Amino acid sequence: MTDITLSDQTQNLVQELRRGVIILAVLSQLHEEQYGYSLMKRLEEQGMQIDQGTLYPLLRRLEDQNLLQSDWRVDTSRPRRYYVLSEVGKKVLTEMTTEWSRIKNTVDNLLINP
Amino acid sequence: MELLNAYLEEIRHRLPLKNRADIIEEIRSALMDMIEERSPGGDPDDATVKAVLMEYGAPREVARQYASHQSLIGPQIFPVYLQVLKIVLIVVAALNIVGLIVSIVNGSIGDNDLFIATFETVGGLFSSLFTAFAIVTLSFTLIERFAAEELQAEMDEDWSPEDLTIVEIRKRVKISEVAVEITFGIIFILLINLYLDRIGIYYLGDAGWVSAPILNDNVLRYIPWITGATMLDIALNLYLIRKEFWDASATIVKVIINVLKIALLAVIIAGPAIIAVSPSAWQALNLEVNLTAQQLTRQMNTVLDGLLGLAIFGLVVDSIKIIVNGFFRNDHTRLHIKTE
Numbered sequence: 001m002t003d004i005t006l007s008d009q010t011q012n013l014v015q016e017l018r019r020g021v022i023i024l025a026v027l028s029q030l031h032e033e034q035y036g037y038s039l040m041k042r043l044e045e046q047g048m049q050i051d052q053g054t055l056y057p058l059l060r061r062l063e064d065q066n067l068l069q070s071d072w073r074v075d076t077s078r079p080r081r082y083y084v085l086s087e088v089g090k091k092v093l094t095e096m097t098t099e100w101s102r103i104k105n106t107v108d109n110l111l112i113n114p
Numbered sequence: 115m116e117l118l119n120a121y122l123e124e125i126r127h128r129l130p131l132k133n134r135a136d137i138i139e140e141i142r143s144a145l146m147d148m149i150e151e152r153s154p155g156g157d158p159d160d161a162t163v164k165a166v167l168m169e170y171g172a173p174r175e176v177a178r179q180y181a182s183h184q185s186l187i188g189p190q191i192f193p194v195y196l197q198v199l200k201i202v203l204i205v206v207a208a209l210n211i212v213g214l215i216v217s218i219v220n221g222s223i224g225d226n227d228l229f230i231a232t233f234e235t236v237g238g239l240f241s242s243l244f245t246a247f248a249i250v251t252l253s254f255t256l257i258e259r260f261a262a263e264e265l266q267a268e269m270d271e272d273w274s275p276e277d278l279t280i281v282e283i284r285k286r287v288k289i290s291e292v293a294v295e296i297t298f299g300i301i302f303i304l305l306i307n308l309y310l311d312r313i314g315i316y317y318l319g320d321a322g323w324v325s326a327p328i329l330n331d332n333v334l335r336y337i338p339w340i341t342g343a344t345m346l347d348i349a350l351n352l353y354l355i356r357k358e359f360w361d362a363s364a365t366i367v368k369v370i371i372n373v374l375k376i377a378l379l380a381v382i383i384a385g386p387a388i389i390a391v392s393p394s395a396w397q398a399l400n401l402e403v404n405l406t407a408q409q410l411t412r413q414m415n416t417v418l419d420g421l422l423g424l425a426i427f428g429l430v431v432d433s434i435k436i437i438v439n440g441f442f443r444n445d446h447t448r449l450h451i452k453t454e
Contacts, residue, residue, distance in 0.1 A: 036140065036148040053142055053171045055177040060133070072139075078147075081140045 022050060023063060024100055027085065028092045030068065035080040059083050067092055117160065118145060121167050128177035137180060145170060175233070187254045191289065195254045198293045199247065206246045210239045213316075253297045257289075261354045287354045299348045310337070315395040326395030328414075331386040339378050346371050347433050365440035372433045379422045379429075387415040 006014065020042045029039055031080050038057050043050055062068045067089035085093060122145075126138050148166045149158045170176065187195050209352040305313075314327040350367055357364065368376035382388065391414065405413075 035143070037144045051171075053179055056137070056140060056144070060137070060180070062305050078143055079139065081136075081141050 005044060021100075022048075022054070022058065023062070024048050024093075024096050025050075026055070026062070026094070027067065030083055030085045030089070033082040033084040035073075037085070039081075063091070116166070117163050117314060118149075119144070121145075122171060124173035128174060129180055129183065141170075141176070149434055160375075172425075185258070185441045187251070187258050191254060191257060194290050194293055195250070198254075198288055198297060199250045200248050202246050203243055203296060207239060208244050210235060210242060236437055249300050250297050253293060255302055256352065257293060259294070260356055284387055286359050287357070287424070292351045292355055296351050299344050299351070303344050306337055306340060312380050313343075315392070317395060317398045324390040324395070324398070328346050328391060329388055330390040332386045336378065336382055336388075343371060343375050343378060346374070360436075360440055365436055369433050370434055372429045376426050376429050379426050383419050383422050385413070389418055408451065 004087045025043060026039070029042050034042065036052065036059060039059075040050060040052055040055055059068065059070070063070055066086055069086045070081050070083045073080050078099070122142055122411050125141065126134060129137055145166055147162055148169070152162050152166065154160070167411050191384070214232065258377075309328040310329060310333070312325060313329060314325045350364065350371065353367075354364055387413060391411045392405045393451075396407040396410060
């Protein structure tokens, strides 16, 4: 992130803004199975940085809400917990994507026409 | 790796009990990935491990992220909690102050003792206020456990104006009323089971305050039954809070509880006297009334029987009202708006 020059106040507000979209970002990358660390790397590569300390609890909460399912895998170099979208999760992601486009358009328009 | 284990242990004991081991294994796996990535040569050195742990964060902070935000008394019932707390605290304070005034008026406290008596009343006031606070909080913790999800569901649920006719206002359960009943039910159970001997005559003896119990041993045989009936009432009230209105089964159970209470009261009336005024305490009170303790005992028992008879009458009326409301009236004129 290039927010080194942002003021503290702005940083807090940006954090809040990001918090709202993190779930969408996480769900979007879980069509294929990922374990926490690989998911974090994947998000990071695409410019979405997320703390591992935030990511793992979030994954568990999403699993509790039946949006994800998970499994321990022991066939890799060390045991890892893999997460993937559940059927409910896929449906929710589709709906959230539509909603996101709508919000994005609306806000873009608002910003263009102050 | 000792450092890593120590770090994980610091997190582990701060985690919620559920899934502890699982969460720790996941964090371990992630940390190992990070460490491995940074030690291309194979064995990681201490500095790398430390850097990774620093990056992952303070154990307390890591554990905090897993905590679910559970509250003893949630936001839905908190306003009701405050309301009930206020009522109960005022009642308890009033009772204490009335007690003090009665003692002063009775003349059982001389001028010199007034200071001590006031001092003791204030002390007693604080301890009873504190107990009342604890009991109200306990009651609402129970309500939170049993009913909070339903309350939340009710607030979240979609509604349309057509829903409004579903529950008529007279069948609607008022949470604040029921909460007060639960609270006093618990206070009553505690009182009769733990502090029965405190119900009595209080007077200032040579060695400070003395209390002489006013109830005799005959009352003991009824205590389990009274406790049981009150607990049934509490259970029904919890059910009502959950259900939010009087349904057929609640109505039937309430009537059964009332019948049990009526039977119990009848047995108490028919049974031996349960009040016995201690002659020495009566003398110590030194009231200007021309009555012996024996006469007073007889009179009080008669009055008590009368009161119990009235209570039976009240229970019969209550039962009839409940049955009529529950099964025979069907006017939909007074509707309750569910979204208040």
